[in-house]
Amino acid sequence: MRITVTVDGTQYTDDVEPRLLLVHYLRDRLGKVGTVVGCDTSNCGACTVLLDDRSVKSCSMLAVQADGHSVTTVEGLTTNGSLHPVQEAFREKHALQCGFCTPGMIMATIDLLSENSDPSDEDVRHGLEGNLCRCTGYQNIVAAARDAAQRLRENPAATQEV
Incomplete structure (x- = not known):
């Protein structure tokens, strides 16, 4: 499936497997390794990102569900070298x-x-x-x-x- 998602202000269009988790898309495809894979069961919250400014656990969401949305990772918080x-x-x-x-x-x-x-x-x-x-x-x-x-x-x- 083809998705278009904006991650940390940059728009990406990629072909992904329908079963690919958002956390793996962010880490493996986009290199956003600040999004941590913890438990893969949504229990720990280490993989939390913002989807349209609301927190979601990216290990319990498919990448295709982020199609057309904006994702912010912890890497996307720093602006011009200044921490959030x-x-x-x-x-x-x-x-x-x-x-x-x-x-x-x-x-x-x-x-x-x-x-x-x-x-x-x-x-x-x-x-x-x-x-x-x-x-x-x-x-x-x-x-x-x-x-x-x-x-x-x-x-x-x-x-x-x-």
């Missing part, structure tokens, strides 16, 4: 240890903050359900999400179009 405010907050708040879950956590956080610009700790924990971290205990992830929310409220211009 959520990436910056994750870095500064040490919201990672091994880093395996980080791309998915960042993408899910961006979606969460697009709906709730001032989340409580509980809101963040609820909003990131379905994204697992086996290293951090989540406290620094929650702190990073809240810090990113504050950054975005204080400087809305810092938000790039995702």
Whole structure:
């Protein structure tokens, strides 16, 4: 099947097998290896990307389902060498240890903050359900999400179009 999808601002037209998962299309065809293959069962959330600005688990979506849509990966967040405010907050708040879950956590956080610009700790924990971290205990992830929310409220211009 032929698909046309915009990934990180660049349009691609490719022939794909109907059963090809979006995560494998992104990684194997487009080289977007920041989108991590974790569990292949949609349990861990490491493969989370934004599809038309909403978080989706790319291991549970076929590439053909992205036809005509826009996908943003963690690589697509950096603009002119500057990190997205959520990436910056994750870095500064040490919201990672091994880093395996980080791309998915960042993408899910961006979606969460697009709906709730001032989340409580509980809101963040609820909003990131379905994204697992086996290293951090989540406290620094929650702190990073809240810090990113504050950054975005204080400087809305810092938000790039995702």
